[in-house]
Amino acid sequence: MNSSMINPQILGEAADWLVQLHSGTATPSDHQAIAHWRNRSAEHAQAWLRAEALLGEFRSVPANLALQTLQRASRKEGLSRRQTLTRMGLFLMAGPLGFASQHMPWQQWTADQRTAVGEQKRLQLPDGSELLLNTESAVNIAFNGHERRVMLLEGEVLINAASDPGARPFIVETPQCVARAPGARFCVRIHGSRSQVSVLEGLVEVTPLLLSQSATLKAGERQSFKLDRFDSLERFDTRALAWDKGMLLANNMRLDELLGELSRYRPGVLRCHADVAGLRVSGAFSLRDTDASLRLLSDTLPLKISSLTRYWMSVEPRV
Numbered sequence: 001m002n003s004s005m006i007n008p009q010i011l012g013e014a015a016d017w018l019v020q021l022h023s024g025t026a027t028p029s030d031h032q033a034i035a036h037w038r039n040r041s042a043e044h045a046q047a048w049l050r051a052e053a054l055l056g057e058f059r060s061v062p063a064n065l066a067l068q069t070l071q072r073a074s075r076k077e078g079l080s081r082r083q084t085l086t087r088m089g090l091f092l093m094a095g096p097l098g099f100a101s102q103h104m105p106w107q108q109w110t111a112d113q114r115t116a117v118g119e120q121k122r123l124q125l126p127d128g129s130e131l132l133l134n135t136e137s138a139v140n141i142a143f144n145g146h147e148r149r150v151m152l153l154e155g156e157v158l159i160n161a162a163s164d165p166g167a168r169p170f171i172v173e174t175p176q177c178v179a180r181a182p183g184a185r186f187c188v189r190i191h192g193s194r195s196q197v198s199v200l201e202g203l204v205e206v207t208p209l210l211l212s213q214s215a216t217l218k219a220g221e222r223q224s225f226k227l228d229r230f231d232s233l234e235r236f237d238t239r240a241l242a243w244d245k246g247m248l249l250a251n252n253m254r255l256d257e258l259l260g261e262l263s264r265y266r267p268g269v270l271r272c273h274a275d276v277a278g279l280r281v282s283g284a285f286s287l288r289d290t291d292a293s294l295r296l297l298s299d300t301l302p303l304k305i306s307s308l309t310r311y312w313m314s315v316e317p318r319v
Contacts, residue, residue: 006047013037014047039142040172042149046209049151049175111138111153118265118288120244128162129170132244135265135287147171156189158244161202178226182204186217187241189226194231198222200238246288246308255279255297259315266290268311275317276303 017034020026033199038048040109100260115133125129125141127148135138137155148164149171150157161170163183172179172188174195179188184202188195197206207214210228217223220238224231240249252259256277263270265287279301297315298305307313 001120006043006050010047014044014050014227018048032050038140039090039144042147045142045149045151045173049173062081065224069076115155115266118290120246125162127164128161130160132158134158134243135280152188152190152195154190156187156243158185158187160185173207176227176301177208180207186264194224194226195285196224196239197221198236200241240286243287246286248285248287250281250283250285252280252282255301255303255315257280262290264288267311269313271313271314276301276315279303 004256021034038045039281047158113121113123113131113133113136115135117136118223119135120135123133124272125148126143129148131139131150134156139157139282140151140153142149142151145166145168147168147170148161150159150173152172152174153240157171157172158208159181161181161184164170167182169180169182172186174188174190174196176190176193177197179186179197181202181204184204185200185221186202186204187198187200189198189314195298197204197217199219199221203216203218203221205214205216206223206225208225208227208229214235215223215230217233220235222234240251241282242249250259254277256272259270259272262285281301283296283300285296287293291310294305294313294315297303298318300317304316304318305313306316
């Protein structure tokens with residue numbers, strides 16, 4: 001669903017609720033009412049994602065400053081919150097935007113389910129489907145009589161979508177795209193301004209939020225999506241996706257790319273020296289014990305691991 005398909009009244013309600021949430025006067029009842037409003041329908045959920053993403057990235061201004069600007073404008077001109085937001089062009093009806101993938105930290109903190117750095121969490125859903133949240137991930141879950149919807153707010157999730165006797169679609173929504181599968185096993189990851197969908201079993205239909213056309217991916221296919229663009233389709237070995245088993249399988253992977261993956265599973269900073277960034281690495285590396293993975297690298301490659309503390313480490317050439 002793109003923004004032009006969302007009822008302007010619902011967009012306005014999203015604006016009202018969003019500013020109330022950040023007004024400093026929101027009560028627990030307000031939070032409950034917002035959650036209820038957001039889960040009323042897919043259109044309400046979509047409007048909420050639009051409004052909060054736009055407010056959070058208002059012309060690249062920090063969210064608190066954007067809110068202050070909106071509040072001052074409202075008081076000065078006697079406008080409602082909805083009128084102020086509309087006047088300042090914060091609705092997607094103004095056209096495609098490149099910043100809608102960014103989220104405010106509170107969205108992860110208040111998510112239905114989330115994981116910390118290095119943590120994974122398995123969730124059994126009411127319909128028999130299963131989710132596995134990867135490190136530093138967050139989801140909201142909204143099931144009703146018409147659809148089964150999971151909103152991935154941050155990170156990565158592995159989905160084993162069960163077939164539904166009532167033929168309700170299983171939908172995974174990210175800030176960039178919507179993935180639909182009646183019954184499939186697939187992985188969805190948010191990576192900066194893109195979302196990546198990797199299919200392990202079955203078929204998954206993916207639609208970027210600002211496009212009307214879709215792509216249907218089958219097992220062994222992977223594709224990344226921006227709000228208004230498809231990246232090239234890739235083939236991958238489904239056996240190589242092993243983070244659910246606590247492993248990273250590298251096949252001729254650049255060292256800086258491998259370290260970037262390991263860093264997702266450990267707190268602090270893990271740097272890669274430019275002189276060794278392009279080294280090619282193959283092997284199996286533990287995600288549950290990243291220190292052991294770093295030792296393995298230093299034992300098998302001309303590398304040394306320097307550290308100020310456990311939370312500031314650098315992989316450098318051995319001299």
